[in-house]
Amino acid sequence: MTKLNIRNCARCKRIFIPVSGEKICSDCRAAELAIEEQVKSYVRDHPGITVNQLIEGSGAPAKLVWRMVQQGQFENSGLKDAKYPCGNCGKLITRGTYCEECAGKLKINAQKFAAAMNSKNRAAEKKAQSSCKTFSDSMYDAMTRGR
Ligand SMILES: [Zn+2]
Numbered sequence: 001m002t003k004l005n006i007r008n009c010a011r012c013k014r015i016f017i018p019v020s021g022e023k024i025c026s027d028c029r030a031a032e033l034a035i036e037e038q039v040k041s042y043v044r045d046h047p048g049i050t051v052n053q054l055i056e057g058s059g060a061p062a063k064l065v066w067r068m069v070q071q072g073q074f075e076n077s078g079l080k081d082a083k084y085p086c087g088n089c090g091k092l093i094t095r096g097t098y099c100e101e102c103a104g105k106l107k108i109n110a111q112k113f114a115a116a117m118n119s120k121n122r123a124a125e126k127k128a129q130s131s132c133k134t135f136s137d138s139m140y141d142a143m144t145r146g147r
């Protein structure tokens, strides 16, 4: 059973088909990329500015700028104060979602979670297989009886 994988664009609300889990449609993505390029060239033109000066000066949405910071798009660009709080403990970081410490801890948790999910999936698979077997056996019986 394949469910049709469609989604409403988080920006323009139009329905689109995500290729790899995107939340916005290709049009909005293209518009966003254009802004990202403008933001990057703004930093190149104004070396040594802070993130807030960049947001104010370029007029780009703060959320987008911070996401670019998070993605490491300004590394070695001369942007100052490109720090934001770790998603877990609030310590100021310059890249990723969590500080190294939390990332390490969360990775362990994620691995545990994945392991738990795997054993659950295996159990479900087994169940599916056995019910499938019962189904075909009864089908076979019905067929042989029919002959
Ligand atoms: Zn859109």
Ligand SMILES: [Zn+2]
Pocket (backbone or CB within 6 Å): 086, 087, 088, 089, 090, 091, 098, 099, 100, 101, 102, 103
């Ligand atoms: Zn942290």
